[in-house]
Amino acid sequence: MQPDPHPHPHPHPRPVPAAAPHSRPERTSVAIVGAGPAGLLLARLLDRAGVDTVVLESRDRAYVEQRQRAGILEQATVDALRAAGAGDRMDREGLPHDGIELRFDRRAHRVDFPALTGGRGVMVYAQTEVVKDLIALRLADGGPLLFDAEVRAVTGADTDRPVVHYCHEGRERTLHCDYVVGCDGFHGVVRNAVPDAVRTTYERVYPYSWLGILAEAPPVYDELIYAHSARGFALASMRSPSVSRLYLQVPNGTDPADWPDDRIWDELDARFAVDAEPALKLERGPVTAKSVLPMRSHVTEPMRYGRVLLAGDAAHIVPPTGAKGLNLAAADVIVLARALTAWHATGSTAGLDTYSDTCLRRVWRAEHFSYFMTTTLHTDPAQSPFDTRLQLAQLDRVAHSPHAAAELAENYTGLPIPD
Incomplete structure (x- = not known):
């Protein structure tokens, strides 16, 4: 902790004249x-x-x-925007979500947020x-x-x-x-x-990136899908009922130009596939944006x-x-x-x-x-079959243990903001 080297000498800050909207206050x-x-x-x-x-x-x-x-907005973020008078359009146009779906080992499991957190959820609002x-x-x-x-x-x-x-x-x-x-x-x-x-800085750089796209196509599912597969991670999200936001795990240094639209859609279909829904396919539409996002963790103290x-x-x-x-x-x-x-x-x-x-x-x-979600769902290029089995075991525990599922749901919907 860095204390203030010059505590304010008076009970109130120095008065500041109001600035006109387009002035350049000094x-x-x-x-x-x-x-x-x-x-x-x-x-x-x-x-x-x-x-x-x-x-x-x-x-x-x-x-x-x-x-x-x-x-994705946590419950506390949603509450703060509403309290600040900035939630009207969010409440009209945002998409409340009560869970996510995990896909792994060619099966699907839904995590029910309200049931596991005492009623909390998240809001999809860009x-x-x-x-x-x-x-x-x-x-x-x-x-x-x-x-x-x-x-x-x-x-x-x-x-x-x-x-x-x-x-x-x-x-x-x-x-x-x-x-x-x-x-x-x-x-x-x-x-x-x-x-x-x-x-002091702390950092971890991950050996993969995300290829993200925006597409004029309705979401395949009404909540987010997080998929672990032997081909790599995939995520199905959305921006609105008619616009999908989708991600694929790709190697670091990937050029988006190397991924034409058809290749992206084919790979997404392959990574989301589960045995219970062999015919499920994403609805394809024009890709309006495409970029590669590196993955890192970093903290400055x-x-x-x-x-x-x-x-x-x-x-x-x-x-x-x-x-x-x-x-x-x-x-x-x-x-x-x-x-x-x-x-x-x-x-x-x-x-x-x-x-x-x-x-x-x-x-x-x-x-x-974030580290847990990243390392559990992504396939490290250097990982062994043993490592993959550990990932699947952890995902299976979330699917079958209410305690493990509650831990994920509580963190995803957001921990309390301290007073």
Whole structure:
């Protein structure tokens, strides 16, 4: 844990003048770098609590709103969006899910989430739509949101006057603030403000990637299908009742151009095949997007240094198998919003002082679950038949043990976010 080296000397933060929607403020309480779901949700929560914020995003609005990422929202994330007034369209258009189907050894088993977790489930609602909703709310409220604002550096992290240096509309600018929150991802700038001497990183790189496609085709099943097969992992997901999101395990370094559409569909059919449904075939449609996603686990500790705090991918990466990435980011900023709100109201830094430790306990639990799902369902190119039998034994235990199934369901639907 990194305590604040300069605790606020007064019971309330310094007053900050309100900024016009399109102004370039030079001073704010909290500078948020990155307009992904983490940064935008944090801004929304703080704005509703009366905490002044400025959001800086290096990309343009069109890029941010089209950036394809996760599509599974845990119950706590759904609840947080609703509480923030950002859940109306999600509730109209999102797809509530009460389970997943595991396919292995040419058989299928459904994991019933509500029955195993006391009623919890998940929501299928794409990150692109979460971002669109939060951007629209931010702009409607008039909060400063600067696109094409490239952050160059953060200085003064270990003082009570950190400064964000950025370029916007061809001019170098500075933003003075009380706190800086890095929601700018794994390759972002803010995490570099944490000196190497106090930063520890943990990483695992997996020997396979995902080939992901979007297709104008209705989903084959009304819930997600996770498939283990001798040919490799496959996942059937969806974006809407008419758009499917599908994934195939492929070797690292795969070029999407080497996978024409027919080859993808044929391979998906082969990996999802089970003996009880020999004629089941995916409904094929035009493939509108195709990309390769490398798989890695990564954690940076601590998530706070002085007046700089990290959230989401800036602090941790999980492989997508457990659907934890966006949800971990949301959990981070929910904890952080509570801490910053308390600081704003009382001057207390207690929540900020424990932010890193509080989040990291949940992060490492999610890292373990994502690792479990990844290594249990994927076929490592170097694994032996013995290793494969161990995977099948674990999947069979989930299918036959209520305790094992409940452990999977509780982690998938999301662990509680600590107060």
